[in-house]
Amino acid sequence: MRFATDPATRIHWPASFGRRFLVTVDVEEEFDWSRPFSGAARHVAAVAALPSWHRGMRARGVAPVYLVDHPVATDAATAALIAPLLTDGSEAGAQLHPWVNPPHGEVPGELASFAGNLPEVLEAAKIDELIAALTAAFGRAPRVYRAGRYGLGPATLRLLAARGIAVDASMRARFDYRAHGGADFTAIDGAAFRTAQGVIELPLSVVYTGLLHRAGRWLHPAATRVPRGGGVLARTGLLARVPLTPEGTPLADAIRAIRRAAQDGARLLQLAFHSPSLVPGNTPYVRDAADLAQFHRWWGGVLDALERHGFAPVTLDEVIRAA
Secondary structure (H helix, E strand, O other): OOOOOOHEEOOOOOOOOOOOEEEEEOOEEEHHHHHOOOOOEOOOOOHHHHHHHHHHHHHHOOOOOOEEOOHHHHHHHHHHHHHEEEEEEEEEEEEEOHHHHHOOOOOOOHHHHHHHOHHHHHHHHHHHHHHHHHHHHHOOOOOOOEEHOOOOOOHHHHHHHHHHOEEEEOOOOOEEHHOOOOOOEEEEEEOOOOOOOEEEOOOOOOOEEEOOHHHHHHHHHHHOOOOHHHHHHHHOOOOOOEEEEOOOOOOOHHHHHHHHHHHHHOOOOEEEEEHHHHHOOOOOEEEHHHHHHHHHHHHHHHHHHHHOEEEEEHHOOOHHHHH
């Protein structure tokens, strides 16, 4: 499925909103990203590292939004670790990993790992189960949703609106997951907009940098259809697609992307990562202690760059009210 925005639906932030950034965290189970999807992968030990990272972010004025999935929400000890973090603007939202989220009526596999590919009745039942688990764990229904693997489908936004979800954060701007059975977001430019169902869409920020950045929308997809084409453009400084995440994005690239976003007039950026990256060995991005130290340095450097270019932290509540 291909998603696109209509310029008429773009959210025009009031002047008082300024330039802002939101940090979201996919709080989820640890699983081997190289192995098949398994409903048994419900280990959540890495969440214990979250409070320490949270304290560092709060010291910089950041109130992260925690997008919590079913294994975390239904583990009493882990939910108890997260609950004290949900103050001063931080809150828990919903993240749906269908392979570990009941009810299980699908045939497991990559196609079914995108919740939007499931029959509408099953996708709805999984969303309802997740909302109930989060409400029981944290005493409040979630206001924001993310489909794991960015797995939006034709019914998802309508299902969210019917359940009072105000914000979706499932679209990863400028990425195309059709080769794996997912959605195409190459026409999503990263600006927030209101969907036809009335839901506020906050895409994950991805910025084109380089001499040819203005041609990125059509040039990057074309280049990636050629073997190593995208890599050649990036290495020569002509064009790079830079997701604002510590997972796979070098600090220098992220700083250039923030500068470019400011120059292009971006009003709201969304930065994100997966909670298992807080413990070495859980993701390809943080394999050892050296990678973890680099992960933390990334956040320090990126927060400095955001401040330098006039981006201030924002809470989800402030986003909803301003929109």
